[in-house]
Amino acid sequence: MLLALFTTFFKIGLFTIGGGYAMIPLIEREVVERKGWISKEEFLNLMAIAQSAPGVFAVNISIFIGYRMRKTVGSIFCATGTVLPSIIIILAIAMFAGNYRENPVVENVFKGIRPAVIALILTPTIRLASGAGFNHWTWLAALVVAMLIWRVEISPIWIIFVTIVCAVLFYIIKFRRE
Amino acid sequence: MGAALIWFKLFWSFFKIGLFGFGGGYGMISLIQNEVVEKQAWISNSEFTDIVAVSQMTPGPIGINSATYVGFKAIENAGMTRTQAVLGSLLASFSVMLPSFIIMLLISAFFMRYQNHPSVRTVLAWLRPVVVGMLAAAVLLLLNEENLGSFKTDKLQFYVSIALFASAFAVTYVWRVNPIKVILLSGLFGGLFYSLLPA
Numbered sequence: 001m002l003l004a005l006f007t008t009f010f011k012i013g014l015f016t017i018g019g020g021y022a023m024i025p026l027i028e029r030e031v032v033e034r035k036g037w038i039s040k041e042e043f044l045n046l047m048a049i050a051q052s053a054p055g056v057f058a059v060n061i062s063i064f065i066g067y068r069m070r071k072t073v074g075s076i077f078c079a080t081g082t083v084l085p086s087i088i089i090i091l092a093i094a095m096f097a098g099n100y101r102e103n104p105v106v107e108n109v110f111k112g113i114r115p116a117v118i119a120l121i122l123t124p125t126i127r128l129a130s131g132a133g134f135n136h137w138t139w140l141a142a143l144v145v146a147m148l149i150w151r152v153e154i155s156p157i158w159i160i161f162v163t164i165v166c167a168v169l170f171y172i173i174k175f176r177r178e
Numbered sequence: 179m180g181a182a183l184i185w186f187k188l189f190w191s192f193f194k195i196g197l198f199g200f201g202g203g204y205g206m207i208s209l210i211q212n213e214v215v216e217k218q219a220w221i222s223n224s225e226f227t228d229i230v231a232v233s234q235m236t237p238g239p240i241g242i243n244s245a246t247y248v249g250f251k252a253i254e255n256a257g258m259t260r261t262q263a264v265l266g267s268l269l270a271s272f273s274v275m276l277p278s279f280i281i282m283l284l285i286s287a288f289f290m291r292y293q294n295h296p297s298v299r300t301v302l303a304w305l306r307p308v309v310v311g312m313l314a315a316a317v318l319l320l321l322n323e324e325n326l327g328s329f330k331t332d333k334l335q336f337y338v339s340i341a342l343f344a345s346a347f348a349v350t351y352v353w354r355v356n357p358i359k360v361i362l363l364s365g366l367f368g369g370l371f372y373s374l375l376p377a
Contacts, residue, residue, distance in 0.1 A: 011358075013237060013238060014237050015237060015357070015358050015361055016237050016238060016239070017234075017235075017236070017237050017361065020239050021313065021316045021320075024313065025350070025357040026357055026358065029356060029357055029358075041306075044305075044306045044309050044310070045289075045293075045302045045305065045306070047309045047312075047313075048302070048305040048306075048308065048309045049282075049285055049286075049289065050282075051309070051312065053278060053281050053282055053285060054196065054197055054198060054199060054277060054278055054281060055196050055197075055199060055241070055274075055275065055277060055278020055279075055281070055282070056196075056199070056206070056239040056241040056242060056274070056275070056278065057239070058238075058239045059239060059241075059242070059275055059278060059279075060278055060282050063278070063279060063282040063283065063286070064282060064285075064286050064289075067282075067283060067286035067287070067290070068286065068290065072283060075279070075282070075283060075286070079275060079279065082238075083238065083239075083242045083271060083275065085237050085238060086236060086237050086238020086239070086242050086243055086246065087238075087242065087246045087267070087268070087271055089236050089237065089238070090232070090236065090238070090242075090243050090246040090247050090267070091246060091250065091264060091267055093232060093236070093247070094246070094247050094250040094251065094263075094267070095250070095260065104373070105369055105373050106235065108368050108369050108371075108372035108373050109365040109366075109368050109369040110234070110235050110365070110368065111327070111335065111339075111368045111372055112342060112364045112365050112366070112367045112368015112369065112371065112372070113361055113364050113365045113368060114325040114326075114339070115325060115326055115339035115340070115342040115343040115346070115364070116342050116343065116346035116360055116361065116364035117320075117346075117361065118317055118320045118321060118325060118343055119342075119343045119344070119345075119346035119347035119350065119360075120346060120350060120357045120360060120361070121313060121316060121317050121320070122314075122317045122347055122351075123347060123350040123351045123357075124313075125310060125313040125314055125317065126351065127351070128309075128310065128313075129307075129310045132306050134306075134307070134310070138306065138307040138310075139307070141307035141308070141311070142307040142308070142310040142311040142314065143311065143314075144311065145307065145308050145310075145311025145312060145314075145315070146311040146312075146314035146315045146318065147315075148311075148315075149311065149312060149315035149319075150314075150315045150318045150319060156308075156312045156315070159308055159311075159312070160305065160308055160312075163301075163304050163305055163308050164301055164304075164305070166304065167300050167301040167303075167304035167305070168297065168300075168301060170300065170304075171296070171297045171300040171301075175297075
């Protein structure tokens with residue numbers, strides 16, 4: 001099991017190109033759909049947690065899944081698997097390849113990858129929402145949040161924080177009535 | 179500077195970056211820049227810009243990538259051996275992960291224990307649309323000139339990017355093609371198409 005955690009996250013880490021969000025389609029595919037280690041709903045919960053904790057988003061997600069599967073040892077295996085590919089590659093670049101970035105073929109490869117990666121993030125976004133039983137109101141709320149982050153440039157952390165406060169208040173009021 | 183001091187500084191700088199770097203990779207960039215370029219002067223500003231660019235082209239989160247790179251350079255520039263520099267990059271990568279590791283373990287333990295409590299369930303139900311909105315915003319923010327090419331100066335790249343975006347979405351959403359395959363194929367396509375294009 002520990003080896004499976006390590007190799008799965010090594011594979012995910014190897015293909016997480018262009019920031020932490022690029023990891024989401026890979027996790028949805030490998031961890032949620034193929035391995036069934038966590039459910040779609042749990043994955044959504046986990047992303048809110050990983051986003052509001054400090055540190056690297058992708059690493060936080062792997063720590064949580066590792067802990068969920070095999071406690072602290074599991075999270076060490078998952079986190080190591082996630083970061084090892086990038087550590088090896090960056091070390092190789094720091095040691096040997098000074099002008100790697102000026103290589104035109106490398107740049108062309110990434111001209112192809114970048115637009116595709118954005119679409120790869122869109123797919124699990126829609127799939128996770130439908131899997132979590134979204135209705136008109138939840139879709140509307142998601143749309144408002146997207147606009148607040150995209151156009152008004154409010155940090156997601158603040159939105160998560162305010163949502164938690166509102167949800168707790170809502171719960172207390174409801175609980176008192178009952 | 180004492181030999182032991184630089185190891186401690188490396189640890190402490192990246193521990194702080196890991197602790198205060200909220201909001202994923204891009205929120206971390208300015209923090210890293212301030213610490214390793216301005217304060218410690220381990221690498222130059224242009225070297226830092228390079229590492230940001232390299233991070234976009236290599237797998238892995240930018241926080242880890244820059245820690246690995248800076249750890250190596252800081253020790254190498256201090257006149258130590260390459261083996262020690264490798265240790266430096268491992269130390270920096272470890273340090274940047276340590277705070278979030280501790281915090282995430284605490285949160286995970288708390289979550290496992292209380293996830294079925296009605297108050298926690300209420301909070302999570304409220305957070306779900308927020309997360310979906312957050313992901314949608316990430317998609318919208320990424321659909322920029324840097325990733326798609328400029329509509330004004332390079333129409334061809336722009337249209338090819340839009341086509342790649344649309345087909346990557348179609349094959350993963352409708353036919354559930356593995357994202358890794360899509361990354362490999364789009365990279366292969368970009369490498370061939372743009373390299374064979376007459377200048």
